[in-house]
Amino acid sequence: MTRKPKIMVVEDQMLIAYELVELLEAHNFEVVGPFNSVAEAKAGIKATPPDAALLDINLGGQETSEPLADLLMQMKLPFAFLSGYRSAGRLAQRFDAVNLVRKPAREDKLISLASSLTAQ
Amino acid sequence: MPHRIRISAQDIVNIDDDKERRQAAALLASELGVFEYEPQQDRAFWDDRVHELWGMPRDQTFTYAEIMATTHPDDRALVEQKYLDVLDPNGHRHFDHEYRILPRDGSPMRWIHAKADCKFIGNTPVRLVGTMQDVTKRRTAEARAIVLVDELEHRVKNTLASVISLAALSSRGHSDLDTFIDGFKDRLHSLAHAHDWLRVNDWQPLEMKRLLEEQVGNLFGGHTTPITTEGPDTLLEAHHVPTFSMALHELLTNALKYGALSDKGGEISFTTSTSDTQIEIEWREKLNSPLATPVTRKGFGRFLLTQILPSELSGKADLEYAVDGLRFTLTYPHKRT
Numbered sequence: 001m002t003r004k005p006k007i008m009v010v011e012d013q014m015l016i017a018y019e020l021v022e023l024l025e026a027h028n029f030e031v032v033g034p035f036n037s038v039a040e041a042k043a044g045i046k047a048t049p050p051d052a053a054l055l056d057i058n059l060g061g062q063e064t065s066e067p068l069a070d071l072l073m074q075m076k077l078p079f080a081f082l083s084g085y086r087s088a089g090r091l092a093q094r095f096d097a098v099n100l101v102r103k104p105a106r107e108d109k110l111i112s113l114a115s116s117l118t119a120q
Numbered sequence: 121m122p123h124r125i126r127i128s129a130q131d132i133v134n135i136d137d138d139k140e141r142r143q144a145a146a147l148l149a150s151e152l153g154v155f156e157y158e159p160q161q162d163r164a165f166w167d168d169r170v171h172e173l174w175g176m177p178r179d180q181t182f183t184y185a186e187i188m189a190t191t192h193p194d195d196r197a198l199v200e201q202k203y204l205d206v207l208d209p210n211g212h213r214h215f216d217h218e219y220r221i222l223p224r225d226g227s228p229m230r231w232i233h234a235k236a237d238c239k240f241i242g243n244t245p246v247r248l249v250g251t252m253q254d255v256t257k258r259r260t261a262e263a264r265a266i267v268l269v270d271e272l273e274h275r276v277k278n279t280l281a282s283v284i285s286l287a288a289l290s291s292r293g294h295s296d297l298d299t300f301i302d303g304f305k306d307r308l309h310s311l312a313h314a315h316d317w318l319r320v321n322d323w324q325p326l327e328m329k330r331l332l333e334e335q336v337g338n339l340f341g342g343h344t345t346p347i348t349t350e351g352p353d354t355l356l357e358a359h360h361v362p363t364f365s366m367a368l369h370e371l372l373t374n375a376l377k378y379g380a381l382s383d384k385g386g387e388i389s390f391t392t393s394t395s396d397t398q399i400e401i402e403w404r405e406k407l408n409s410p411l412a413t414p415v416t417r418k419g420f421g422r423f424l425l426t427q428i429l430p431s432e433l434s435g436k437a438d439l440e441y442a443v444d445g446l447r448f449t450l451t452y453p454h455k456r457t
Contacts, residue, residue: 013278014432015363018423019285036432058274060359085274104281 005118052117175223192220290420314365351392370421405445
């Protein structure tokens with residue numbers, strides 16, 4: 001039996017996060033999270049290392065998921081950014097070949113993104 | 121026969137004087153500084169205003185290198201390119217550019233708008249004459265507008281994403297479309313009100329008991345309700361306000377349908393308490409006459425109260441259906457700074 005792919009969800013708006021969690025679980029992913037801050041996500045990665053991650057860029061207030069992206073790069077774990085900011089491209093540019101998905105994202109797009117990330 | 125007007129030589133001098141005075145006054149009013157540059161001598165002559173803009177000592181001339189050293193490093197290459205173009209007999213012979221300078225006297229960075237024409241003798245550029253204006257205020261306002269538009273777009277997109285999630289999560293288990301739509305519209309209205317208060321309050325933290333009052337006012341208008349609030353003022357970060365407002369909306373509509381605000385009658389107390397480390401909120405309903413069996417409900421309201429809200433605040437929540445009324449508690453840590 002093959003193991004379910006593990007994907008981490010980082011999103012500060014939990015309404016959006018839980019819908020994403022439900023969607024991913026319905027498509028046979030195991031979700032790590034959802035986490036709404038860098039600190040919680042870091043602890044989460046330690047406890048249950050994911051295969052890939054979906055990161056909302058802005059985590060409320062001044063915090064962004066940039067430090068998580070750095071950590072995931074170090075760990076060589078694939079990830080994609082989710083954001084409603086048009087300027088989000090500037091952060092995404094810092095990370096080579098990283099996906100940037102605009103919010104609100106379509107379900108089929110999110111699922112194919114999650115599949116391709118966890119297949120890497 | 122028409123009347124003849126005699127104009128003396130003195131009058132003409134006066135007219136010329138007036139013209140110069142007018143020009144000088146207009147220049148002063150326009151806040152334009154005048155500069156001149158002689159490329160062959162590498163000398164720049166400036167008026168007082170330009171000296172002031174660049175934070176350079178008056179009554180001195182400057183070289184091209186000195187001017188470039190005061191130009192913002194990020195803008196130098198483009199200024200240089202435009203400068204070479206204006207001195208090129210085959211170029212545009214006109215300079216019109218906005219760029220940043222770092223005044224030599226240590227004043228903060230300024231944006232200047234420089235316009236100049238170049239005079240040539242044959243193919244040799246001999247004199248560059250033009251005006252300079254401080255456009256820092258406008259550039260700052262423009263930069264701020266760009267940030268605001270980006271922020272607005274982000275909020276619109278995020279709100280739409282929330283509404284999509286709300287539709288997906290709250291429609292589960294609903295077989296009757298009409299009831300779902302009514303409830304969904306109410307939820308959207310409560311979300312819309314939350315955004316109104318945030319805007320009025322300029323996206324600053326909001327007081328929880330005030331949020332409750334607003335939600336109550338939204339549902340009941342001016343009618344009195346058996347809801348009492350207790351405890352210290354507790355501020356909620358702006359980005360948690362939409363979820364918290366929705367949670368209050370779920371509690372209120374539930375009480376209206378099945379609890380202390382329904383025809384069963386009863387009272388509700390909303391209590392906040394804080395310690396050094398955490399904030400606790402209690403919503404306690406007291407029915408006038410206890411139920412035979414407690415009403416337990418599943419659905420979006422419960423999910424929002426026990427899962428979504430506590431996760432968002434990194435806390436814990438408990439929803440208890442007792443025979444004498446519902447009790448909801450939420451505990452979460454103070455914001456980490």
